Amino acid sequence: INRKIHKAYNRVREQNFSLNGLLGTNIYKKTVGIIGTGNIGAVFCRMMKALGTEVLAYDIYKNEQLEAEGIRYVELEELFTKSDIISLHCPLTPDTMHLINEDTISKMKDGVMLINTSRGKLIDTHAIIQGLRAKKIGALGIDVYEQEEKVFFRDISGTILEDERLQLLTSFP
Structure with a gap:
């Protein structure tokens, strides 16, 4: 998300090799909030720590x-308010359904990157x-x-995408 890989891929296919608009932000010294520190979340914590970020975790x-x-x-609450990047690595339970909602988003930093x-x-x-x-959400990776x-x-190419919310999500750059 940060390095705009999808956009870069499309540009290369069009033979546009310009770097304009493709450079992401440096995550060194940024705060990364990780929700869920099971096997995958723990590996992600270590990766982010190795990149020089401050890692906040919740589990x-x-x-x-x-x-x-x-x-x-x-x-x-602290994770939501302090994180520049938030990554979800938790199971779906009745307690975690819609963990990210209008209320929790309102607590996040402006421009937060959510994964x-x-x-x-x-x-x-x-x-x-x-x-x-x-x-409020600067980048979304899902x-x-x-x-x-x-x-x-499913291969739904050549059809009209019926799901209006998914249409909206895919329309954001």
């Missing part, structure tokens, strides 16, 4: 090894769209979607 089960490595566990590779229903799609429109069973893993 109902703290990983003592991560704490020993300098990862700081905080409450969700969800866990479960689509962790985020309220309507609230995400509003956050993107208001530029490979999951709240209503993904209707579109993911």
Whole structure:
């Protein structure tokens, strides 16, 4: 997301090799909030720490090894208010459904980068769209979607995308 790889890929296919508008921001010294520190979340914590970021973590089960490595566990409110980047690595449970919603987005920094590779229903799609429109969310990286069973893993090329929320999400640069 930060390096605009998708945009760069499309440019190269058009034989446009300009770097204009492709350079992301340096994440060194930025604050990365990671929700869920199971196996994948723990690896992501270590990767972000290695890149020189301050890592804030939240999980109902703290990983003592991560704490020993300098990862700081905080409450969700602090993670939302202090993070420049937030990445979700938690399971979908009744407690985590729509964890990212209008209220939690309002607590985030302006321009926050939000990544969800866990479960689509962790985020309220309507609230995400509003956050993107208001530029509260500066970048969104998802490979999951709240209503993904209707579109993911299917070839729907050559058809009209019926899901209006997904249409909106894919329209943002």
